[in-house]
Amino acid sequence: MIFDTHAHYDDEAFDEDRDVVLTLLKDANVASVVNVGASMESSKRALELSKQYDFVYCAVGVHPSETTDLTESDYEWLCNHVHENKVVAVGEIGLDYYWDTPEREHQKEWFIKQLHLAIQEEKPVIIHSRDAAADTLEIMKEAKEYAKSLNKSFTGVIHCFSYSVEMAREYVKMGFYLGVGGVVTFKNAKMIKEVVKEIPMEFIVLETDCPYLAPEPNRGTRNDSSNLKYVINMIADIKNLTPKEIIEQTEINAKTLYGIA
Numbered sequence: 726m727i728f729d730t731h732a733h734y735d736d737e738a739f740d741e742d743r744d745v746v747l748t749l750l751k752d753a754n755v756a757s758v759v760n761v762g763a764s765m766e767s768s769k770r771a772l773e774l775s776k777q778y779d780f781v782y783c784a785v786g787v788h789p790s791e792t793t794d795l796t797e798s799d800y801e802w803l804c805n806h807v808h809e810n811k812v813v814a815v816g817e818i819g820l821d822y823y824w825d826t827p828e829r830e831h832q833k834e835w836f837i838k839q840l841h842l843a844i845q846e847e848k849p850v851i852i853h854s855r856d857a858a859a860d861t862l863e864i865m866k867e868a869k870e871y872a873k874s875l876n877k878s879f880t881g882v883i884h885c886f887s888y889s890v891e892m893a894r895e896y897v898k899m900g901f902y903l904g905v906g907g908v909v910t911f912k913n914a915k916m917i918k919e920v921v922k923e924i925p926m927e928f929i930v931l932e933t934d935c936p937y938l939a940p941e942p943n944r945g946t947r948n949d950s951s952n953l954k955y956v957i958n959m960i961a962d963i964k965n966l967t968p969k970e971i972i973e974q975t976e977i978n979a980k981t982l983y984g985i986a
């Protein structure tokens with residue numbers, strides 16, 4: 726069954742029909758969803774959703790572009806809720822130099838702080854990195870050392886992977902997974918197709934990032950996990966495998982990544 730490792734069903738785009746969309750996912754062969762927090766508010770909503778639906782898990786964390794007004798009491802909330810039953814990761818956290826706000830030092834500070842929280846609590850991380858390849862890798866390597874010094878594990882997923890094959894190999898070497906979604910179906914997306922071709926299937930997980938990034942032929946419309954079939958078909962094409970094989974392997978990968986039995 727299909728595992729969507731990265732969705733935002735708490736988004737207001739689903740306010741009118743959230744329950745209908747989520748309930749229909751089973752008919753689309755979608756068995757599990759991780760609803761990812763991107764701000765304090767959405768982390769709280771993600772946690773609520775995971776309590777309402779048995780097949781929905783969640784991650785709590787703050788996206789780099791949402792770190793401007795973060796306070797110590799927000800950080801404390803994250804520390805206090807990361808242990809809850811259905812919280813499977815810290816995220817999404819990282820660096821965004823495309824929007825490039827707040828200033829980079831501020832983004833880095835909160836990225837590192839949340840990485841350390843995940844390491845201390847041995848939770849996987851969901852990394853958002855846009856136009857920030859070098860700084861992200863450097864911080865991730867430092868975090869790996871930090872984890873080693875504490876004798877703790879450090880794993881996670883680079884969500885919506887958008888960098889080169891060389892960069893993909895660096896993360897795979899560190900034991901990280903690569904999140905592949907709608908972008909792989911776009912005609913001009915040469916780099917991610919190359920990454921999917923070169924990186925072993927054991928390191929790839931499926932994601933929607935819905936309501937964003939709907940795959941072809943639905944590009945530009947509101948995305949949801951039922952669209953993953955188009956992503957699966959494209960990966961199957963690139964890998965010369967069947968869609969069934971893609972679904973099975975990515976489900977195993979996702980469960981290993983998030984520690985779900």
Ligand code: NI
Binds near residue numbers: 731761763817934
């Ligand atoms: Ni996202």
